[in-house]
Amino acid sequence: MKVSYRSDVGKARKNNEDSVGYFKNKAGIVLGIVADGLGGHQGGEVASEMAVSHLGYQFEQTDFYEAQAGLKWLQQVVSAENEVILDKAAQYRDLHGMGTTLVCVLVFADEFVLANIGDSRG
Template identity: 55%
Template structure:
């Protein structure tokens, strides 16, 4: 398994409120986390870095190694981190209202445990097809599901950035969790909306399908394409190439 990620400020923002990282626990299991912060001044930076760093460092100390235990750990730690961000936001006036999206994936044998809050996404590329695994927790997605707006209307909706769920905004938080099977050669993409608002799924699939490109080149191409389209937001891309572990690895 190989992981590559890149975070770029984009063309319009002065600072990068995205944060990402991956961490390995005592059993050799990898947890990847990507967050897109929100809030005035540098509050978004603080929230996203807190979530990634605290989850990651806590994960490194664990010996969790089953799907059930990992899923429970992720749910519990997300709730704990939510409380921590809310507390910090209430403690410091310049951090008031800060929050962050979160998408995370843990890799166990031939399966992924995927968790998300907000509109940062996870995609699985398999057998030549790109599949969005996560569902956006956003006002526009709710309007889309109810039939009040069309897919075309959703693309440039004035309230596109309004989230219905995020980390650190309220005392209660519920993350979506799912377990996904993976085969040799599958790829898992975690990304902030700075990519998906600029680049269509079909274009993402075309880049991931290119067998002549390295993982690093694919990540760079995705970020560059988002910037070429305007780079209106921070862009963070984390790509995992899934290969089964062999004896002795």
Template identity: 55%
Template sequence: MKVAYQTDVGSVRENNEDYVGVFHNKSGIFFVMVADGIGGHLGGDVASEMAVSHMGFRFEGANFSEPSDAIKWITKEVEMENKQIIEKSNQYEDLSGMGTTMVCAIFFEEKFIVANIGDSRGYLLRHKELYQLTEDHSVVNELIKRGELTVEDAKNYPQKNMITRSLGISSDADADIAVNDSESGDLLLLCTDGLTNMVSDDEIKAVLKNSETVEEKGAELIRLANKAGGLDNITILLVSNDRGIGK
């Protein structure tokens, strides 16, 4: 496996509230995570960093090596981190209302797990086709699912940034968790909505399919998001198999 990640403040915002990390546990399994802070100014920064650094630290001390154990671990960790973020926001007035999205993945020899809360996404490029592995927990996505809004209209919907699930905002923080089969040549992308609100899936697919390194692909995605306006912080993390695409 090869991992590359990059985070950028974008072209408009002064602070970067995204956070990203890569970690290994005692069994040699590795864990990657991207988070997008909510709450503005200091709060979003704190919540996203808490989620990634805390979960990453506890992962490094874990010794599980089976996907079933990883699912249990993620479920427990999300509940624990949600409580910690809420407790921190209640302690300090300037952190009140902070929260964060998160998307993460854990890799095994023949399987990988992807989990998410909010609208940070996971994509898989396999055999030159792009698949969105996660579902946005957002007002816009709920309207699309009910047939009340088209995908095209959603791009300019006034409440497009409102999410329905996150870490730190309510006592309930349920992550969607899925186990996927691994194939040689897979390329996984984890990203914040600073990318997906600026760059279309077709554009993302074109970049991921090219013959550049994973570092170069990541830099190009950041460049495209900024070229389109860079209205939000942009974070991308790419994981490729060591044979095939992106090596």
């Protein structure tokens, strides 16, 4: 599988709040993530980087190889990561209100699991 991506800051913002990641677990399953920090909010780039790096690291520790197991894992970790981001936003004044959209795809041999949160689409 070849993977490439391109990100653009767009016309409305000065900094790019996008984060992208490509990861493999111990069974060779692929996870692709795109997160776009909420523009106009403090810490959008922090939230998107947190989501990608935390989810990617956790995924690399797994060894599941079936889509149902991947779906269950994704539901659990995305919900937990949302809480982590909200907690950090509450702890630090300069991160107040931070958030991110999220698109994740788990790629298996003959099927995939696609999930998105927010206005980013998979």
